[in-house]
Amino acid sequence: MTRGTNAMNGAYGMLTEGARLTTERGDAITVRHLLGSGGQGEVYEVDTPAGTQALKWYFPQLADAQRWRILETLVDRAWGDDRFLWPRTIVAEPSLTSFGYVMGLRPDHFHDLPALLRRDPAVSAATPRSLITTALNTVEAYLSLHSQGIAYRDISWGNVFFNPVNGDVLVCDNDNAVVEGESAGIAGTMNFMAPELVRGDPGAAPGIQTDLHSLAVLLFYLLMNHHPLDGAQELKIHCMDDKAQRKLYGVDPVFIYDPAETRNRPVPGEQDTVIATWGALPPVLRELFTRTFTEGLASPSRRVRETEWRDALSAVRDAIVPCHGCGKQNLAEPNGPAPRCWKCGRTVDLPLRLELTCGKSSRRTRRDIRLNEGAEVYAHHLVEDPERHDFAAAVGEVTAHPRTPGRLGLTNRSPVSWRVRRADGGEVEVPPGRTAALRPGVLLELGDGAEAVVRER
Known part of the structure; x- marks a missing residue:
């Protein structure tokens, strides 16, 4: 079959470049090129009215009624979770002996x-x-x-x-x-x-x-x-x-x-x-x-x-500490002893720890965050039972003092002011963009019932 027409072309490259197909919704799509193949079929890059997407096309022997029913159920569910390349619409042509479905295209950085x-x-x-x-x-x-x-x-x-x-x-x-x-x-x-x-x-x-x-x-x-x-x-x-x-x-x-x-x-x-x-x-x-x-x-x-x-994974992520000898990141036991560096074998120096509690129920959620320079507090830390961890939503960042080496603070990246109570009983407000000094005993009120205490290692 020539390019620019609907075509089947053997076991591999079943659809020709330029083939024009129609989705169940009536949208016209054009096959650009083959991206790869697997045990069930082939995946193509296609042009659609919504932009460039991917088309999975089944091998004919697998394109049966059961698979069609499954696809219909998945498409009807129309699930919009961005972590899944979910089937969006079915593609079938009377002149072809198989069918497929359109999904989002996987970006190259994955x-x-x-x-x-x-x-x-x-x-x-x-x-x-x-x-x-x-x-x-x-x-x-x-x-x-x-x-x-x-x-x-x-x-x-x-x-x-x-x-x-x-x-x-x-x-x-x-x-x-x-x-x-x-x-x-x-x-x-x-x-x-x-x-x-x-x-x-x-x-x-x-x-x-x-x-x-x-x-x-x-x-x-x-x-x-x-x-x-x-x-x-x-x-x-x-x-x-x-x-x-x-x-x-x-x-x-x-x-x-x-x-x-x-x-x-x-x-x-x-x-x-x-x-x-x-x-x-x-x-x-x-x-x-x-x-x-x-x-x-x-x-x-x-x-x-x-x-x-x-x-467990969330707690371990919050406890990651760098080795001051070789700079490599180490996975530490949450609120546990200092690990030995996996790279150089040196015992890792543990930084201060932020003991954070949140929630308004009788059993409040507690989390521990190691306060390395560059460590961040996220919006999900302030929620009792977050539905999803979002590491793009930082509300606080551990930053170095501009003039005193080794002195760290927690910079407010949130849109609301914090209330900070020092160990000596003094209180201060920390508005967005300002920094609270990190010393053992400091209490931070982060809003909506969330508070944190700076602890020794």
């Missing part, structure tokens, strides 16, 4: 998670802070999806993209998501699937509980650069075929740091990355990984929920 394992230069800007932020944003994205009663069913490193600079995320391939309890015709990606799905247990089906296992695997990959079940047992496998994977991830899964089972520990000299990263991980995160990959392997109800991951 990269896939395997780029971390490849040490791709494109993600060299990633830091411990941006990776923890990526993990937190990923958890909150799936929490939002699950709260709608929708299971994703194929959480894997191929479906989540991240910005290595600030940790923003985009979830793609959302046509796998269906309402909990409904069939989607997909069980997931083998090494991310819950063991009961890998084994094919009677009654086992993809859903929110199996998503929790897949999410934990994804988080482990993100923070550890390794699979949680790939230890000594994986190195004994000569051919990683389907049978071997089923044993490793379903029949006999063993967490590499299972406290009671040591036969699958990482092997020094062969799996050194995960040995080092696990040693640098704060205990609060180690405990969550250990629970979900020991008790949670056998009992889906024991898997760590998104809210637990959210709270």
